[in-house]
Amino acid sequence: MLIECAYCDSNVDAMILGEHKSFRIDDPFPFKVTLLECPVCKNAILAGQEFYEVGTDKYEWNDAKRLWPRPEKYLNWNLPKIVRNALEEAQKCYKAKAYSACTVMCYRSLDRICAEYNTKNKLLSGGLKELLNKHIIDRRIYEWGEVIKENCNIDEPPTNEKIFKDEARDLLDFTIAICDYIFVLTNKYESFMKRKEKI
Ligand SMILES: [Zn+2]
Structure with a gap:
């Protein structure tokens, strides 16, 4: 998964260690959290993705944003x-x-x-x-x-x-x-x- 590593300060193709998708009836905004490992510095990165409407009745997970460390603004x-x-x-x-x-x-x-x-x-x-x-x-x-x-x-x-x-x-x-x-x-x-x- 492509994401910016806060330690390397550059975009990396991080390895996926695990993920969790939330689809709750009481929450209209599904969310995916992924635990990653940077291939360069080997540090952990936590990424978040929102389910985004890309066309009529068509949804996709958007680009991953870093939740930890140094979270990006949602x-x-x-x-x-x-x-x-x-x-x-x-x-x-x-x-x-x-x-x-x-x-x-x-x-x-x-x-x-x-x-x-x-x-x-x-x-x-x-x-x-x-x-x-x-x-x-x-x-x-x-x-x-x-x-x-x-x-x-x-x-x-x-x-x-x-x-x-x-x-x-x-x-x-x-x-x-x-x-x-x-x-x-x-x-x-x-x-x-x-x-x-x-x-
Ligand atoms: Zn790194």
């Missing part, structure tokens, strides 16, 4: 598909060390948020402002969005690979946090408050 299934796809692309670019492409996809993820809310202003800066005015995001999230907008999609990225990697990682983390805030935590909070009101 994207929430409640994110709209167009936003989730852009974030997945950003994660793939980061893993492939394509940091410039990663930041471009972060920028595009924010763009997709505006598209999801059908903002009148099609430019990102205007779209974010519209989301702020409609109270879909608050001032802090708006400011984070502005930082992402200013630091992504730039013509001349930092020449130092280490700085660029750290920057891309931070921008990716901010972008995922913004998407979670808008589409996951806000919905969770509203559901929570509705349950409270019923009681």
